[in-house]
Amino acid sequence: MPTPRDEAEKKAKPAKQAGKPEDAIKLLMTDHREVEGLFKKFESAKDDNSAKADIVAQICEALSVHAEIEEEIFYPAAREALSEKGEDLVDEAEVEHESIKSLVEWLEDAEPGDERYDAKVKVLTEYVKHHVKEEENELFPKVKKTDLDLDNLGGELFERKAELMGDNEEDDSN
Numbered sequence: 473m474p475t476p477r478d479e480a481e482k483k484a485k486p487a488k489q490a491g492k493p494e495d496a497i498k499l500l501m502t503d504h505r506e507v508e509g510l511f512k513k514f515e516s517a518k519d520d521n522s523a524k525a526d527i528v529a530q531i532c533e534a535l536s537v538h539a540e541i542e543e544e545i546f547y548p549a550a551r552e553a554l555s556e557k558g559e560d561l562v563d564e565a566e567v568e569h570e571s572i573k574s575l576v577e578w579l580e581d582a583e584p585g586d587e588r589y590d591a592k593v594k595v596l597t598e599y600v601k602h603h604v605k606e607e608e609n610e611l612f613p614k615v616k617k618t619d620l621d622l623d624n625l626g627g628e629l630f631e632r633k634a635e636l637m638g639d640n641e642e643d644d645s646n
């Protein structure tokens with residue numbers, strides 16, 4: 473049961489958090505499309521190092537927040553709903569996140585022009601593409617067939633995402 477305080481907090485959300493997606497899978501797929509768009513932008517930036525740095529910062533933030541909400545909320549729920557049918561898939565997804573996060577960590581401390589910078593972005597693009605394909609073609613369809621409450625889960629993902637993005641904004645102002 474939501475407390476009156478929860479209700480008040482919901483109402484106090486800033487306008488940029490409006491447009492809440494209906495369900496968990498839609499929310500995650502919207503994130504996927506957003507990151508794909510950023511990778512395309514990176515490719516078109518060619519030799520513009522300041523644009524590249526800016527785009528990579530956005531990619532790193534988007535991937536970190538997305539990985540976090542999946543690991544904290546979506547994967548455990550999927551694991552429970554699918555039980556042994558989902559075990560291998562969710563295990564694989566978590567291992568893929570580890571590789572993605574290690575490239576993100578490297579890129580967060582690097583800048584365009586550094587040795588292997590473009591190669592790391594390229595490999596990150598490929599890892600993410602592969603990972604997204606597995607989620608969308610294998611994991612999500614399986615989860616949809618369970619009785620998991622995707623609307624409710626979407627709400628949880630949405631709240632946590634807003635929280636994590638707020639944290640990052642505070643860090644940026646330091």
Ligand SMILES: [Fe+2]
Nearest residue numbers: 500538542607
């Ligand atoms: Fe994802």
Ligand SMILES: [Fe+2]
Nearest residue numbers: 542565603607
């Ligand atoms: Fe993922």
